[in-house]
Amino acid sequence: MSALSRPLARPLAVSLGDPAGIGPEIITQAWVDRAVEKLPAFFVVGGAQVLAEAAKARGLHVEIERIAAPEQAMEVFRTAIPVLGSDDAAYTPGQPDQSGAHLALHSLVDGAGRTALGEAAALVTAPISKTDLAMVGFTQPGQTEFLADACGKEREDAVMMLAGPSLRAVPLTVHCALEEVSGRLTKDLILHRARIVNEALKRDFGIEKPRIAVCGLNPHAGENGRFGDEEQRVITPAVDQLEAEGLDITGPHPGDALFTPRARKKYDVALAMYHDQALIPLKALDFDEGVNVTLGLPIVRTSPDHGTAFDIAGKGKADAGAMIAALRMAGEMAARRQAN
Ligand SMILES: NC(=O)c1ccc[n+]([C@@H]2O[C@H](COP(=O)([O-])OP(=O)(O)OC[C@H]3O[C@@H](n4cnc5c(N)ncnc54)[C@H](O)[C@@H]3O)[C@@H](O)[C@H]2O)c1
């Protein structure tokens, strides 16, 4: 048995996400599919009643068992969904409220804390609503920044990557208004995040020499300065420096041309300049299998690429594929770290 196929010594922690979203139903679906999908053992932090009702609404027959400590999940997972902690809320699919937001926040905080303490092999977060969490005291733009804070890292160190079967893409700037992107895009930011991506693809994905392709910001990568100068002023100097450091990196490439099927064969990851430049191609290609993974942290964290989907919650329509992919990827990354 290779080190990577050895079972994980600890379970994954799964945070519930907003209980009014599709998180609870796709978690229960993933548990039902655990054997077919060969998923590692996981426990959910809080929400036993929410999970039971979400499963029922989806027509799933699941057992739910409260556990007192994460290690109990390894055994319990075979026969029931292990749930740690007694936090709960009413199940009101599609109708988020403050008590649900409190539950989502507690689940995230506790799951992250336990993973950082080594009680779980990785953290898999179900989707939260940033708007609703902000109403109960969540101050960060998203879970990525929350986890940087929780792990005692700088915000710049936590790098969002979206990964699916067809593409890996990193937005170098993330949750900010489009008009702020140019100002936030500095040479230092590109250098810092590209180095983190390079190391993480080696360490967590086993890619010996990652091939990195960098997008321009402007149409046609600026068309030699006719449509903007960020390529000449900021992006090209950063790419040149990274190349001189020994990274296998090219660009800036026109952002549209970089996502054609032919171009995608030539790199392992695309560095995009802003959120939608990375997430539109990823979600267009791989929505039902896309994973949001945070690079650069001491813990492994993944999440499905979609949001709370309040419009379909509780209706039996939510596809659990991205959650299953997030659980699988977290298990593989944790196994790789366990082996090294
Ligand atoms: N990982 C996360 O925590 C995460 C990711 C993205 C968005 N969000 C949050 O979710 C909320 C809603 O965001 P949004 O509307 O932009 O995106 P969304 O992904 O929730 O929904 C977009 C569309 O895709 C559909 N959809 C989403 N997931 C699906 C699934 N598994 N199966 C079938 N259809 C699915 C929805 O019904 C909707 O029509 C926002 O508050 C946002 O901040 C959270």
Ligand SMILES: N[C@H](C(=O)O)[C@H](O)COP(=O)(O)O
């Ligand atoms: N930008 C992410 C997406 O659309 O998939 C999403 O908002 C999640 O971000 P956090 O993981 O930082 O919450």
